[in-house]
Amino acid sequence: MKNLTLADLKLGLDNLIGARGQALARVRCADTYAPLLKQKLSGIAALPAALTGTPLAKELDQTDLTHDEMAAGVWHVLEAHLSISSTPAAVREAAQRIRQDLVPTLAGTQAAYPDQAAAAKEREPALERRKADLQMFPVAGGGTLYDWAAAHVQAGVKMDSLLSSRADLAAPSVTSRKQAGVLRNSTVGLLGRLRAAVRDECSVRTDLPQNTEEQLFSYLDALSSHRAAKGPAAEPLAPPA
DSSP: OTTOOHHHHHHHHHHHHTTTHHHHHTSTTHHHHHHHHHHHHHHHHTSOHHHHSOTTHHHHHHHHHHHHHHHHHHHHHHHHHHHOTTSOHHHHHHHHHHHHHTOSOGGGGGSOHHHHHHHHHHHHHHHHHTHHHHTTSBOTTSSBHHHHHHHHHHHHHHHHHHHHHHHHHTOOOHHHHHHHHHHHHHHHHHHHHHHHHHHHHHHHOTTSOTTHHHHHHHHHHHHHHHHHHHOTTSOOOOOOO
């Protein structure tokens, strides 16, 4: 468990105290260790978000999904009209203007977040300039292609705001980093001592299930294995259901 990050430890402690609380309560050493585990969890939870995970990661992922979905929708609607020879010339010309100004290619949806945000800010003025063209294309469920294009651009602009906020959150002080390092090491040490105590207790108590150690530490072990395989930057495993 020495390779566990603070994000892993936050998940693991919450799981050990919560979902595995009944199994933990069966060992007598929990009387000593459970309060200490709760103190460690509270300490980790109080750290700056940048030290226990990637700030605003979920918000950025969801915004990126909206950005990419709407871009793909606009691009494919335009492609459909441009692929049909009987499409009226006025509609074809409108589609070409929209594509040139707003979604020239789908490759942009694979770009890094900062690049997508920068492109959206550059294309924001074109949204109103091409509003009449976009409104020529109704979409299922009501509205027009303008609504999809607006959602696409707005999501890109929102990504810029989220990236700025994440930069602010991701700048903990040197003192905070030192405190976090001390807390991580002491938490790993505490878990190691608890594990040793559980083994000792299981060796003299026949009333405890033989797999008590596994019941308590299987998720923490899974987090450790995942961390070893994926490296420090990996997203921690979700808690078991």
